[in-house]
Amino acid sequence: MTTALPIPFDGPSAVFTGADVCREAGLPLPDGCHRPLFEDEVWDFNGVVGLPVQLPICHRHLDFTGIRDLRWRLVAKELLLAMLAPRHPAVAPLPRAHRTALHLRSCVGRLDELTRLFQWLDKRSIASLEALDTRLCEAYLAHRRYVLDEHGAIVGEHSPGTRRAAAQAVVDLVNYRDLFTADRVAATLRPWGGATASAIAEMPSGRTENKTQPVEDAVLQPMLAAALYLVDTLGPHAVQLAHEIREADQYSARRLRGLRKVGAKSRVPAHEIGRVLGEYTDTCTPLPMLEDWYVTLRLADGWDPHDPLLHVATGTLARQAGLSQFATPWMSTLRGPLEDALAQVGVDKPFGQDASPIPTADGQNSLQWTLSLHRLEAVALVGIVRTAAIIATAAISGMRASELMELRIGCRRPPQEPVPGLVRYRIASKVVKGQPLGGTDDEWVVIEPVHRAIGLLEQLHEDPADGALLLGRFAFNVRYQWFKNWVNSDAGQRLGLAPIPDGPVNLRMLRRTLSLEMAYRPGGLLASKIHLKHIAVATTEGYASRPGGAQAELLSEVNKHESERNLQLVLEEFRNYQQGILPAGPGARSLTEFFAGIDEKLDPAAASAPKIQRNDRDVLNLLTKRAKVLHLGPANYCWFTDPSRALCLKLAGTPTADRPLVGMCDSARCPQATHHPCHRPVWAEHAERTKIFLGQLGTPRKTERTRLQADHDRALRVVAEIDAASATMHEESS
Template identity: 45%
Template sequence: MMPRPPAPAARPRRMVSAFTGLDVCETAGLRLAPGAARVLFEQDRWVFAALIDAHRMVLDRELIWEFAEILNPCWRTVAKEILLALLAPQHEAVLECAHAIRSVRSPRTCFRFLQQFTDWFNWLTDQGVTRLDDVTQHMCERYLEERHWSVPVPGEPRRRLEPDTMAEVVRAMQLPVLYGELLSRDGCTEGFAPWEGKSASAVVGLKKGGPNRVPAVPDLVLQPLLATCLYLVNVVGPHVADLLDVVRAEADSGQDLPRVTKERVPAVREVLARLRAAGEPLPALSTDVVGRRVGRYGADPLTHLAWGRLARMAGASVFNEYAREQVLPEVQELAAEVGIERPWARQAALIAQADSGEQVPWTDPVGDEDLQLMANYVVTACLVLTSALSGMRTSELLELSVGCRQSRSVPGGGIRYGLAGRLIKGKRFGGVPDEWVVIEQVDRAVALAERLVRRPQGAPLFGSVGLSDRVKNLRGWLERTGNREHWGLPVIPQGPTSPRMLRRTLALSIAERPGGLLAAKIALKHISVATAEGYAARPGGSQRLFHAEMHAAEEEHHMKLTLQAFRDAQAGIMPAGPGARGLIDALRHVDAQLNEAARTDPKVLTDDRHLESLLRKLAKALHVGPANFCWFRDPSKALCLRLAGTPDATRPLVGLCDSARCPQATHHRSQRPVWIGTITTIDALLDSPRVAKGEKTRLVPERDRALRVVAEIDAAASTAPAGKD
C-alpha cells in the first residue's frame, strides 16, 4: 500500500497583527470631522459616519461595519486585516505581500467585500469548517454555485446572477490567499489558491471591453416624458415657484402667532363677516389631508375646513377647544352659504395647454400640501431634464448643490451655462471638482429646482436620484389629480428610466444626428456645441468621458449605415446624387474583395465581421447630413470647404452642404421623406398670399432641385430586381 502524501505545510503566521493598536482612519488616510470618535483596529464595529470626504452616493449603512456578524472570531480579524490592507496599500506590512492589490480601494468597495466575507465565512462555519487551512476547491465551487442564484421570490422562478455580480464573490474568496503573509489569526494552506489563481473574471466568464449593454430609453417613453417635463419646467414651474414663495412667506410670518382663545373670538367673527360680505368660500384642506382625516374621524360637514388657515386669517395660529366651540355654529352657517374651497390660486393665471394651445388656469385651487406636492413633482421634472440633456451619471447628479450654476459670456455674444459639481467615478474617495457645460434648458431647470427646494447654499439640490420611482410617481400624480388632461399633456407609458439609460440615449441621439430621439423642441445642435466646449475646457473631466461614449456610438451608427448602403447596392438599390458613382465603385471593390475571400478561404462566414472590416475605412469617411450622406474621402473635392475657403480642414462643414452639387454627397431611400417634406413646405409657401412675390421666385428653383433629387432617388431605387425593393 502506497503511503499517503504528507499534508501541505501551513503558512507561518504573524504572532501579532501588523495593525494592532492602529487608528484605522489615520492609517488609511481617511479624514474624520473634528471631535469624531476614533476607529481602532481591535474594535468589532467600525463607524465611519463622520468621514469628511464621503460623497453623496455613500449610504449611511455603508459607513457602519459590523465585524461581529462573522461568527468565527478568528475570521473577524482576517476580514479586518484584509480590508485595512485594501484601504492602506502603502502600509509597510502590506508592501511585504507579493500579491497584494497596490491601488487604494474606497470604503464603499471595502464594505461590499465585508458583506462577501461575512456570507463566505459564515457558510464555512455552517459546513463545520473552523480553519481556512481546511478550505478546498470543491467547497469554493459549491459555494459559488449556491450564490449564483437570486434570492427566492414567491411566485417567481429563481434566476442566475450576472457574471459581474458573481465576480465580486470570487474575489472575496481569493483575497485571503493574496494577503497570506499579512494574516495573523488564520489563512489558507501554503500553495492553495481558489481556481488555481485564475482571475475572478475568468472564473465567472465575465468579458470586459464588450459593447455597452445599457439600453436607451424607448422613444415611445422618452418623447412624452420629455414633453411633459419641459412643460412643467417652462410653463407650470414658474407659477408654482411664485405661489410657493407667497405661501412660505406667510408661514414664516405666522410662526410666533398666539392661539385662538376666548379673547380672539371677535377677530374670528370679523373674518367670517368679511368672507360673507365678499361671497368668498371658507378655506379648505388639501386633498390628501382630507382623505386622512376622513379615514381617521369619519366625514362631517366641516371635514374639508382648514381650521388652521382660518385661525391665521384672524391673526392666530390654531384654535383651542373653547374658541372652536364658540364659533362652530357661525362657521357651519357660513359654509352652507358660501361653501368651502382650497385657498390658493383661486384666480390662477391662464396658460396655454400643451396640445391645443387653449388658455386654461394653470391650476385649480390648491391647499398648502397640494402646492408642496406639486412643487416636488416639478423638481422631479427638473431632475429628468438635467439628466436627459446633460448626460450626467447618478453620482454626478447627486453632487449638484444649491448654487452650482455657473454662467459666463463667450466671445461674439451669448452665454455658456455650466454646473459645478464633483467627479466621483474613477477618482480618489470623495471625488474631484468638475464642471459640466450644459444648455439653457438645463440651466433653467436647475434654477427652478433651487427656488423650489429652498435649501441653503451648498446643500444637495435633488436629494435622491431614483428616477424610475420618481417618474412612476409623477405619472401617477398627473393621472390621479387630472392635471395631465387639464394641461393637455401626453400619456407617459410604463417603462424603465434611469440616469444611465438617459445618458446612453443622449449619446446615441447626438451620435445619430440628425435623426436623434429627443423632443423636437430641443435643439441637438446646441447640445452638441455646448458639450463639445465642455470636452475642450476640461480634457480630463466627466464630460470628456461622455464624449468618448458618444464617439463610439457614432462610429457604430456609421458602420450600420455603410453596411446598409452595401446591402442595398447588392440588391440593386443604388444611391443617387453627384457622389453616387464614386460610392458605387467603392462598394463594388469591397464586394469583389469579399468574393475573392470566399473563393480562396474555405471557411464559412457566419456574420458580417469580415465585411465590416472591409467597410471600416469607408464608414470612417461618412458624415451624416439632414438629407444626404457625405463620403468625405478627399477634402479637395468637398464643395463646402471650397465655399468656406478652408480646403485643409479635416471634417466637412455639413451645415454648408449643397448635396445636389457636391461630388462626395449621395442621396438614399431613407432620405426621400426629407426631400418630400421640403417640397410640401415650399408648395405651402408658394400658395400662401402672405409670401412676397420675390420670395416665391427664389423658392421655385429650390423646389425644382428637391423634385430632381426625389426623381433621382426613385430612378436609382427602381434599378433593383423585382422583389428586392
Template identity: 25%
Template structure:
C-alpha cells in the same frame, strides 16, 4: 499552513489602535477618523454627502476572531492592490464589502467551516451549491470576496484561508455570468422619454414660478398672523365666519384635507378624490386665525352644505398646453411641499439628461457650478463645473460639461428653492435638519406617476406604457395557438409603467450622441470616459441596449438613408466625389432592372431589397458619405488594419470612396463660412499655415461648385 503563510502569521499583528483610513484619505481633515478596533467606523467626515451609507458596522460579526478578521480585511483592502486592480479599494465601497464579507463567512460556517483556516475544497463546492439560489450576481460578489480574502491572507494576523479559491477561474466564470461588451442598462424609449422630459421642462418653466408664488403667499400669511395681536375666542370665530361667508359668495367650497393626509381621518368619506373633511390648518392660515381646533365641527357642517374642494392657496396657475386649463388645482401647505419635491426632481432630470452626468456628479454640484463663457465667435457657451468620482480619487477630479442654456435655468431654480450653503441639491428639511436630495429612482417614478395624475386623458396615460414586441415565455409557442394567445392576453391585462433609474438617463443620451456623425468622439469627451472604446461600449449600438437588436435597428436606418440617396439621384439630384460614378452606375443598374422610370411606380419593397447591399459599406458623414473599400481608402494608409473608416477631413474630401449629394451642400457652405470666420485673416501666420488654410477653402469651393453645376457627376 504553508511555510510562507506561517512566516507571515508570525510577523503580522492586529493593528487595533491604527487608524482605519489611510492617511491619504484623511489628509486635510480635522481628525484621522476611526480606529481599526472600533465596533463602528464612522466615516461621515470623509465620504461625499451623496454616499448613502457612511458607517461601517462590525457588530454582526462574532466578537473575537471573526470580528478582528473583518476589521483587518477592510483595513488592508484600502491599502493593497489585489486581483489585478489598479488601485486599492475606495472607502465608499466599505459598507457594501462588509455586508458581502458577513454573508460569505456566514455561508461558509453553514457548510462546516466557521473559520477561514478550516476551509477546504469540498467546503468551497458546498458554498457554491448553497449560494447559487441567490442568483449569479450574488455568487459573483461573494466569490470575489473569497478571492480578495485569499489575496490579503498574508497580512491577516489570526485567521486566513489556507488555499487559493478557484485559482484558474474568475469570479465571473464561477458565477456563470456572461461577459458583455455593451452596457446592459436599458435606453429609455423615445415615446416615454419625450413626454417625461417635456413634463420636467414644464415644471421648470411654468409650474415652478407658480410653486414659488404659492410658497411666498404662505410665508406672507404666516408672517401676517405672527405680527398680528392675539385674539380672544370671539375674534377668532368671527374671522372663521367671515372666511366662510367669502367662500359662499364666491361659489367656492371649503378647502379639503389633502388626500395624502386622510389616514388621520379614516372615517371621512372620499368623493371624486376629494376628502370630505376640512383642512383646518390651511383654513386658519387663510382666515388669519392661530388656532382652529374648536371650530372644526362648525366648518364640517358648512362643508356638507357648500361642498369641499382641493387646495385653497389663492395663486395663479399656468395653463397646461394640451388642455388650456390650469396645470393643477390650488395648492395647500402639504401639496406645496410635495410640489417642491417634484420641482427638485424635474431639475435633476434636466441637469442629468442634458449633461450626461452621473447621479453622484449631479448631486455633488456646488451652488456656483454654472459658468458662462464667450467663444471666439461671440457665442455664449454654457458650462457646468463639477467633479468626476468614478475611478478617481475619493474627492473626485474637477471636470466641466458643456450644456444647453436650460440646464443653467434649472440651476437657477435650485438656487432659489434650496438653501444649503455648499451643495446645489441640499436644503433644510421639515424637521429643520440640513439634508441632501436622496432616493432618486423613487423620486423619478413618483414624478412619472404625478405627471400621469395631472396630464393623462381619456386616450391614455401621459407617460405611455412601454411597448413590447414579445411576451416573455412565449418565444417557443406557435403564435396561433390558444396557449400563446392566453399568455399575450394575460400580459396585456397587467401593463407595467416604465421603471426609471438614474443610469438610464446617461445611457439614453449616450446612445443619441453616439449615433450622430463623429458622435463617439464627442461622447468620449462629454462623458469623461477614459477612451473611445469605453464610451462605445457604454453608449451601445442598439435602441434597447440588447445586442440582438443591433443589426436590425441600424440596418433599417441605414437602408432608409440609402433609399433617400437613390430617390434623390433618380429625381435628378446632383452628386460628386470619388465614389459618385461607382454608386450612380449601381443606381442605374437597379433602375433599369426595376423599370423605375418617369411615369412608372416601382415596388418600394423591391427597391429596398435591391439597395440593401449598399448599406454594408456605407458610413454617412457630415460633408460626404463614405462607401468604404479598404483597398482604395486613403485613411487605410494612415490606419492599416482598423477595418473601418477613420474620419480625417482633408483626406475624406478627396478619397475615392467619398460621395456627396444635395444633403451635403448646406453643410459644405456652412463649413466654408466658419473657416473664413475663424481663419480668414492669415496676417502674421507662417507661410505654410496660410497656404494650408487657403487650399482648404479652395477645396471647399471646388466641392460646392461640383454640386452646384448643372449635370455634375450624372
C-alpha cells in the same frame, strides 16, 4: 446539524494593533472628530472630509458585529484595513494584494459578502478557516449562484455580480493569507485553479454589448416632452407656489412658536376668530378645507355627515388667530360666525386658488395651471416640477448621478457670448468617478434648457444659500415613478400631456441614450424633438475644453457609437448596391465605383488569391476606410474624402478644415454628397411645403417666387433622381 459556538479570542492583531484607521487609510477627518480605531467593532467614516454626496449613510461605516466568531472578526478587520491602506508596510509585500485603495462603497460590499461566507461556514460547524477546501468553495459559490424558494427548490440564478462577490470573498482570504493573525486558510488552497473572481463568475464585461440599454423611444418622447413642459411652463408658477407654502407654514404650522396654548376650559376666543373670519370675507377668500383623511377622523368621532362645517379646517383658523388649537367646546359659540362666513365665501383647498392660465401641452386651449390643492398636494406638485428639472438636466447634459448630486447653489456660470448671437452656458460640479477623495472640479458646457432647469432648481430650493447642495442625495427611480404617475394622472392629462408608458428609466440609461442620439444625429427622437444637432454642437465644445474631464469621457463614448453607426450605414448601402438600389446625387458615381471595387474583391471568380471574404466582418474590414469619412446631413450623406472638393468649405472660406460644415451643405451641387432612399421623405416633404408657400405668395413678390420656384424644382429633381437610381439596376437585372 448543530451550530458551532464562537471560539473565544481576545488576542491583538499582529500588524494593526491600536491603528488609527483613517490615518492609515489616508482619509482626512476634521479636528475634534471621533477617529475610528482598529479595535472598534464599528468603523464610522461619516465625518471623513470629501466623501461623495452620492455615498449613502449606510455605506459610511463598516460594521463587524455580524461576524460571531471573534477570530474571524479579526480576520475581517485585518483584511478591510489592508484594502483601505495598500501601502502599509505589512500589506505592500503581499504578492497578490491590491495596489490601489478600495473605495468605501467597495469595502462595504466586501465586508457584507465576507460576513455571509463566515455565517455560512458557521452554520456548517466549520471551526477554522484551515478546513476551507475546494469542495466547500464550490459549495458556497453554488449557494450564492441559485435562488431558492421556501422549500429549497431552485427557482432562478443570481446575477454574475453576485457570483463574483462570492468568489472574491474566498480569493481575498487566499491572497491576504499571510497577513492574518487569528486564523487563515491552508497554504495549499488554490480555489478554481487560481482564476480571477470575474472569470469564476463568468462575467460578460467587455465581451458583449454594453448592458446599459438606451431608453425606449416610446418612453423617452413623452417623458422628455413632459419634463420640458413642466420646467418652462409650470416652473415659474411652482416657484410662487413653493413660496406660498413656506409663507403659510410660518403662520399656520401646528408647532409654530408664539402660539397661545389653550385647553378645553379656556375662554372662547370670539374676537380673535372673528377677526380672522373677517379677513376671509373682506378678501372673498374661501375658508381652508380639511384633507380627506382628517374628515374621516371627524366622522369617526361622531360628526354629522351633513354638518356644513365638516370640511372647514378650524384648527388652521385658530392658528391664524394666534391659538395653538381649536377646542371642541368653542363650537357651540362660534358655529354661527363660522357658518355665516362659510355661506359668503365657501370652502376650498388653500393652495392654487385662482391659478394663472397657461397653454396646454398640446396647444389646444388655455386653462389654469393647477386646480386648488391641499398642502401635501402642493408640496408634491413642487416636487414633481423639481423632478422634471432633474430629468431635463440629466437627459440633455449626460451628467452622471454622482455629478448631479455634487451640484451646488451658484453652480451656473455667467453666460458668455464669444461672438454675437452665440451664447455659451456653463455649469460647475465635480467628477467623482475614478477621482481621488473629494472629487475633481469640472465644468460642463450645456444648452439653455439645462441652464434654465438648474436655475429653476435653485429657485425651488428651501434654503438657497450660496454653496449649499442643490439636490443632495436623491433616489431617481423613486422620483421618476412619482413623476410618471403624475403625468399619467388626471392632473397631467388635464394639461394635455401624453401618457408615459411603462418601461425602465434611470440616469445611466439617459446618459447612454444621449450618447447614442448624438452619435446617430441628425436622425433620432431627441434630434427631432429638441434639436439635438444643436445640443451636440454646444456640448462638444465643452467635451473638448478639458481633456480627461467628464464630458470628454462622454465624447469618447459618442465617438465609439458614431464609428459603429457609420460602419453599419456603409454596410447597408453596400447591400443596397448589391440588390440594385443605387445612390443618387453628385457623388453617386464615385460611391458606386467604390462599391463595385469592393464587390469585385468579394467575387470568387475574380479573386486572385485563395482567400475569399464573404461574411459581414470581412466586408466591414473593406468598408472601414470609407466609413471614417462619412458624415450625416439632414437630407444626404457626405463622403468627406477630399476637403478641396467640399462645397461647404469653399463657401465658408476654410478649404483646409478637417470636417465638413453640414449646416452649410448644398447636397444637390456638392460632388461628395449622395442621396439615398432613406432621404427621399425629407426631399418630398420639402417639395410639398415649398409648393404650398408658392401658392400663398402674392403676385408682386416676384423675387421670392423665383427663389422658391428654384428650390422647389431642385427638390423635385432630387426626388426624381433617387427614384431613378433605385429603379435603374432593377430594370437591368430584369
